[in-house]
Amino acid sequence: MLCESNEELIALVEEARPFTKLGKVADYIPALGKANANDLSIAIHYPNGDCVAAGDVDRKITLQSISKVISLALVLMDRGCDYVFERVGMEPTGDPFNSIAKLESRGVTKPLNPMINAGALVVTHMIPGNSIEERVQRLVAFIQELADSEKVAFNEEVAHSEFETAHLNRALCYFLKQHGVINEDVDQLIDLYSKQCAIEMDCRDLADIGLVFAMDGVHPRTGKQIIPFDVARICKTFMVTCGMYNASGEFAIKIGIPAKSGVSGGIMGSVPGKVGIGIFGPALDEKGNSIGGIKLLELLAKKYSLSMF
Ligand code: DON
Numbered sequence: 001m002l003c004e005s006n007e008e009l010i011a012l013v014e015e016a017r018p019f020t021k022l023g024k025v026a027d028y029i030p031a032l033g034k035a036n037a038n039d040l041s042i043a044i045h046y047p048n049g050d051c052v053a054a055g056d057v058d059r060k061i062t063l064q065s066i067s068k069v070i071s072l073a074l075v076l077m078d079r080g081c082d083y084v085f086e087r088v089g090m091e092p093t094g095d096p097f098n099s100i101a102k103l104e105s106r107g108v109t110k111p112l113n114p115m116i117n118a119g120a121l122v123v124t125h126m127i128p129g130n131s132i133e134e135r136v137q138r139l140v141a142f143i144q145e146l147a148d149s150e151k152v153a154f155n156e157e158v159a160h161s162e163f164e165t166a167h168l169n170r171a172l173c174y175f176l177k178q179h180g181v182i183n184e185d186v187d188q189l190i191d192l193y194s195k196q197c198a199i200e201m202d203c204r205d206l207a208d209i210g211l212v213f214a215m216d217g218v219h220p221r222t223g224k225q226i227i228p229f230d231v232a233r234i235c236k237t238f239m240v241t242c243g244m245y246n247a248s249g250e251f252a253i254k255i256g257i258p259a260k261s262g263v264s265g266g267i268m269g270s271v272p273g274k275v276g277i278g279i280f281g282p283a284l285d286e287k288g289n290s291i292g293g294i295k296l297l298e299l300l301a302k303k304y305s306l307s308m309f
Pocket of ligand 1: 063064065066097117162169197245261262263264287288289
């Protein structure tokens with residue numbers, strides 16, 4: 001078993017922590033700017049129910065872009081693959097997560113993949129329900145089931161802060177609406193997306209969700225197949241090809257774990273058949289990924305040979 005004791009994990013966290021000094025907390029969403037840049041924490045969940053954790057483990061993380069892989073799983077289950085992939089593509093971009101460039105320059109209106117903002121907004125648009133409240137509740141209930149925790153909810157302050165400042169995301173939505181890819185009110189969609197990104201939990205819950213993807217959609221504690229095998233497979237593939245944005249290639253070579261990051265500094269990792277990993281380290285590198293978190297995963301992957309390649 002990898003990393004049997006909290007002590008082993010504490011040593012790795014302290015080895016990676018100095019790297020947090022090289023990064024910067026995201027502040028384009030003002031409420032995220034309040035995070036402590038030195039924080040770094042990790043939890044690892046095993047299929048037998050064991051969990052080891054180290055660092056500032058009780059800090060809560062808003063999922064931000066990590067939510068994109070979960071909303072994708074939900075709409076694939078609710079709408080089916082054909083419906084979803086008629087509206088969003090499967091290819092990596094090499095562009096920053098919030099770029100609008102390829103939407104226009106490729107002469108194709110459908111976003112390249114569901115992990116960039118344009119694609120994620122189309123996915124969020126597909127979450128079914130008769131009101132924003134119903135759609136948020138559908139997503140929150142799904143995440144509660146994945147994390148096996150009823151504590152999961154969205155952070156009102158972070159959601160409001162993103163809603164007030166999401167000008168670039170509104171621009172993406174207006175472009176998509178002009179071209180008929182989405183057809184709902186833009187502010188309504190931004191409201192739903194902001195609440196989705198603000199769904200909050202600690203790194204243990206995040207590791208538990210990572211474990212469900214690692215175990216092909218089955219929650220090992222409950223034995224329930226929460227996500228169909230094929231949907232879990234598709235999500236893990238996107239985590240490898242697009243999960244760390246325009247750093248996904250380097251991440252696959254150096255670390256080799258299906259993973260998804262968010263600008264809050266969260267990273268969810270799913271080592272196929274082995275463990276789920278949840279990391280929180282709010283200091284980010286220039287591509288928007290947790291700088292201490294990536295270092296920590298690099299140390300972990302090397303020490304325990306976790307690369308799937
Ligand atoms: O769309 C946004 O700006 C955020 N709420 C989510 C972006 C994000 O986490 C990108 N991650 N690296």
